[in-house]
Amino acid sequence: MSANGQAPSLARRGILIDALLTNRVALFSGALLLAIALSAVFAGLITGGDPFLIRPRLRLRPPGSEFWFGTDALGRDVFALVLHGGRISLLVGLFAALAGAAIGTVIGLLTGYLRWLDPVVMRVMDGIMAIPGILFAVALVSLVGPSLFTIVAAITFAEIPRVTRLVRAVVLSVREESYVRAAEGLGIPARLVLLRHILPSCIAPLIVQTTYMFAAAILSEAVLGFLGVGFPPDIPSWGNVLAEGRAVFQRAPWTIIAPGLFLAVTVMAVNLLGDGLRDRLDPRLSRAAKVSS
Amino acid sequence: MTVSEPILRIENLSVALPEGLDRKHAVHDVSLEVHRKQIVCVVGESGSGKSVTAAAVMRLLPEKVLRITGGAIHLEGEDIAAASPARLCELRGNRIAMIFQEPLTALNPVMRVGEQIAEVLRIHRPQMDHRQIEARVVELMADVQLPDPDRLARAYPHQLSGGQRQRVMIAMALALEPALIIADEPTTALDVTTQAQILRLLRELLTKHDSGVLMITHDFGVVADIADHVVVMQQGEVVERGTPDKVLAAPEHPYTRALIEAVPRFRYRPEPERREAAVLAVEGLSLTYRSTSFLGAKRETRALDTVSFSLAPGETLGVVGESGSGKTSLAKTLLRFETPDSGRILFQGQDIAGLAGSALLQMRRHIQMVFQDPYKSLNPRRRIGQSLIEGPVQHGLSVGEAVKRAEDLMELVGLRRDALDRFPHEFSGGQRQRICIARALAMEPSVIVADEAVSALDVSVQAQVLRLFEELQRRIGFAMIFVTHDLRVASNICDRIAVMQRGRIVEIGPAQRVFEAPEEAYTRELLAAVPGFARKVAAVA
Numbered sequence: 154m155s156a157n158g159q160a161p162s163l164a165r166r167g168i169l170i171d172a173l174l175t176n177r178v179a180l181f182s183g184a185l186l187l188a189i190a191l192s193a194v195f196a197g198l199i200t201g202g203d204p205f206l207i208r209p210r211l212r213l214r215p216p217g218s219e220f221w222f223g224t225d226a227l228g229r230d231v232f233a234l235v236l237h238g239g240r241i242s243l244l245v246g247l248f249a250a251l252a253g254a255a256i257g258t259v260i261g262l263l264t265g266y267l268r269w270l271d272p273v274v275m276r277v278m279d280g281i282m283a284i285p286g287i288l289f290a291v292a293l294v295s296l297v298g299p300s301l302f303t304i305v306a307a308i309t310f311a312e313i314p315r316v317t318r319l320v321r322a323v324v325l326s327v328r329e330e331s332y333v334r335a336a337e338g339l340g341i342p343a344r345l346v347l348l349r350h351i352l353p354s355c356i357a358p359l360i361v362q363t364t365y366m367f368a369a370a371i372l373s374e375a376v377l378g379f380l381g382v383g384f385p386p387d388i389p390s391w392g393n394v395l396a397e398g399r400a401v402f403q404r405a406p407w408t409i410i411a412p413g414l415f416l417a418v419t420v421m422a423v424n425l426l427g428d429g430l431r432d433r434l435d436p437r438l439s440r441a442a443k444v445s446s
Numbered sequence: 447m448t449v450s451e452p453i454l455r456i457e458n459l460s461v462a463l464p465e466g467l468d469r470k471h472a473v474h475d476v477s478l479e480v481h482r483k484q485i486v487c488v489v490g491e492s493g494s495g496k497s498v499t500a501a502a503v504m505r506l507l508p509e510k511v512l513r514i515t516g517g518a519i520h521l522e523g524e525d526i527a528a529a530s531p532a533r534l535c536e537l538r539g540n541r542i543a544m545i546f547q548e549p550l551t552a553l554n555p556v557m558r559v560g561e562q563i564a565e566v567l568r569i570h571r572p573q574m575d576h577r578q579i580e581a582r583v584v585e586l587m588a589d590v591q592l593p594d595p596d597r598l599a600r601a602y603p604h605q606l607s608g609g610q611r612q613r614v615m616i617a618m619a620l621a622l623e624p625a626l627i628i629a630d631e632p633t634t635a636l637d638v639t640t641q642a643q644i645l646r647l648l649r650e651l652l653t654k655h656d657s658g659v660l661m662i663t664h665d666f667g668v669v670a671d672i673a674d675h676v677v678v679m680q681q682g683e684v685v686e687r688g689t690p691d692k693v694l695a696a697p698e699h700p701y702t703r704a705l706i707e708a709v710p711r712f713r714y715r716p717e718p719e720r721r722e723a724a725v726l727a728v729e730g731l732s733l734t735y736r737s738t739s740f741l742g743a744k745r746e747t748r749a750l751d752t753v754s755f756s757l758a759p760g761e762t763l764g765v766v767g768e769s770g771s772g773k774t775s776l777a778k779t780l781l782r783f784e785t786p787d788s789g790r791i792l793f794q795g796q797d798i799a800g801l802a803g804s805a806l807l808q809m810r811r812h813i814q815m816v817f818q819d820p821y822k823s824l825n826p827r828r829r830i831g832q833s834l835i836e837g838p839v840q841h842g843l844s845v846g847e848a849v850k851r852a853e854d855l856m857e858l859v860g861l862r863r864d865a866l867d868r869f870p871h872e873f874s875g876g877q878r879q880r881i882c883i884a885r886a887l888a889m890e891p892s893v894i895v896a897d898e899a900v901s902a903l904d905v906s907v908q909a910q911v912l913r914l915f916e917e918l919q920r921r922i923g924f925a926m927i928f929v930t931h932d933l934r935v936a937s938n939i940c941d942r943i944a945v946m947q948r949g950r951i952v953e954i955g956p957a958q959r960v961f962e963a964p965e966e967a968y969t970r971e972l973l974a975a976v977p978g979f980a981r982k983v984a985a986v987a
Contacts, residue, residue: 331823332833335882338781339837339889340810349836353827 179429193239257316265324286311560599667977764940831866
């Protein structure tokens with residue numbers, strides 16, 4: 154029917170699936186991430202035993218057939234600690250990324266669309282961006298005390314301005330499109346115009362930004378754990394496993410290498426996935442050539 | 447090289463399209479020649495392959511998608527279809543130059559225009575020193591009749607008017623005295639008066655320089671004014687060629703005939719009988735755009751200056767003028783996308799100039815707009831049905847009723863009922879504009895404001911959409927404000943015409959009176975710039 158040569162937008166059939174299938178690196182990263190997530194979810198089944206079981210006689214055993222990643226200074230199985238730690242680390246990453254994306258999107262939509270709100274809100278965002286994220290997180294957690302909520306909130310807070318700026322930029326360009334004007338001309342209230350006509354254009358860049366935030370949040374949590382203001386030792390996360398291993402690093406490097414490796418691989422996989430998605434979803438970087446007459 | 451050797455000889459050029467499209471070739475078996483001091487116009491509608499032909503000559507095709515599969519392109523005897531990238535760099539600018547459609551995007555916005563012309567010289571004429579280049583730039587800018595070249599050379603593109611920018615583009619193209627200039631719709635983005643000036647300039651320059659011009663256009667008016675030789679393309683193939691006199695006066699191919707038939711010409715509606723009270727009355731409407739620069743200097747642009755008129759039910763008022771005359775500002779203000787500084791907009795006696803909040807949302811259904819670009823005015827992510835029922839449902843209709851109304855409207859505008867399930871990209875430009883009209887009608891408005899609603903369409907489609915507007919108006923009886931830059935189109939559909947200049951209505955009256963016995967000098971100027979074709983054909987017929 155159409156003879157104008159425009160390729161159908163890939164928004165029609167699951168953009169995520171489409172993006173994944175066309176990029177092998179992204180596909181591999183996605184699979185790796187899924188494996189790590191599954192290992193964390195089923196940590197109990199895989200490792201069988203209690204990760205906190207203290208076995209003073211078996212302390213600082215090197216990796217072997219009994220303890221794959223060795224044991225730590227208290228004789229705990231590092232493999233079990235790392236898998237269980239993945240639960241918390243991934244959860245923090247996921248929650249922080251989703252919360253940051255959701256809050257940032259709402260603020261971004263409003264500031265982009267309601268011009269009078271813009272100068273005020275954006276100056277506030279500039280202010281937040283001026284505070285070093287980790288410093289703020291350390292301060293908040295030491296004040297309120299570590300819990301899943303405070304740590305997620307502390308990490309999310311620093312991510313909000315970035316999402317706000319991203320969404321606002323998309324809104325500013327899309328609001329000038331005639332179809333937005335047309336909707337306004339039909340007497341559609343602003344909140345529905347935002348929801349139906351503007352928000353969908355933000356989704357693709359948001360997905361990409363969310364993956365980056367996911368990786369950054371995992372790292373931030375690890376940094377907090379390492380600095381000793383993260384979760385208490387009875388809740389293992391990659392960060393505090395790393396922190397505990399630091400004392401015995403010279404004698405038992407595996408206590409640090411194992412959680413460090415998981416952390417590094419996860420962050421790398423998420424970033425590669427984000428890169429792959431961006432290549433596919435961001436029209437400015439899209440390599441798909443357009444046919445025009 | 448002999449005198450008779452053409453500058454450009456394209457022989458049996460074929461360019462393949464990727465698999466899976468509705469045809470195999472973008473361009474199939476096209477041959478044409480351009481000689482010295484000759485202007486060859488390639489005419490066709492969108493999708494006819496005319497731009498692909500031009501891009502093939504520049505070797506600017508995206509090679510992964512569009513491959514040259516056959517034929518040869520000889521530039522001054524050299525086959526450039528096989529030239530190496532290094533050789534192409536030498537040729538481009540030096541021997542072939544290109545003038546683009548949209549001079550604002552084709553110029554670098556952060557570089558002074560004189561610099562941009564100088565850059566071409568610096569790259570291709572390294573032996574010229576600084577002084578020589580500067581002198582040459584000024585000479586070129588004088589050549590294209592830019593006023594005060596010394597001063598304008600230091601201006602940035604956004605400080606120039608559209609016509610001046612296109613002159614800069616032409617100066618850049620001429621800088622190296624190329625053998626061939628390719629002009630892709632060089633005047634399409636310009637006002638009629640500016641278009642006439644640019645066409646005259648191109649013609650004059652050819653008598654002075656030795657180049658040949660290959661011009662791509664969709665406008666037979668341009669062809670009639672400027673071409674030495676015409677090539678008509680349809681679906682990637684040449685269907686007719688010859689001198690403009692022959693092709694325009696006695697077209698042989700049915701496609702050419704249809705194209706010429708569709709070119710709008712002056713034709714007036716019968717004078718309407720006296721009508722009852724106005725549905726829309728505008729009194730002393732003024733709109734000023736204010737901006738504050740970084741240093742606090744205030745700039746004011748008077749977009750509308752005490753505009754007054756009234757619109758009777760069922761009447762069509764045409765608003766014509768050049769770009770910047772305030773036509774679009776008027777449309778936007780009537781829809782209350784802009785809030786006027788002063789004046790009243792009386793809709794059925796109620797002043798809507800100051801409405802806000804839910805009263806404004808309620809009022810909006812009565813005045814609907816049809817936008818210029820059908821490719822941008824439908825949300826690409828929503829089905830046609832969703833777009834069509836959105837407004838009525840918002841104003842209280844049930845979804846079932848709204849769908850029923852949308853289906854009826856689809857038939858009314860000449861589309862199938864089941865088209866509601868499709869997405870905008872599945873439709874052509876003309877079909878999309880029909881959908882936009884249906885969307886406006888779904889609100890059962892009393893007034894429709896059409897802002898250049900047919901300007902982005904091919905001529906044959908344009909004629910269909912105009913007919914649709916007229917028929918719908920006869921059946922439904924809405925009043926219409928038809929904003930257009932094309933006086934011929936305006937004459938076909940409007941009962942009365944308002945001519946705008948710098949935010950004011952300078953002349954208003956019945957269409958035939960305004961166009962045949964204009965009272966204002968500005969109206970006469972606009973009329974004189976209308977491409978000569980309409981009159982010429984009328985004389986022949």
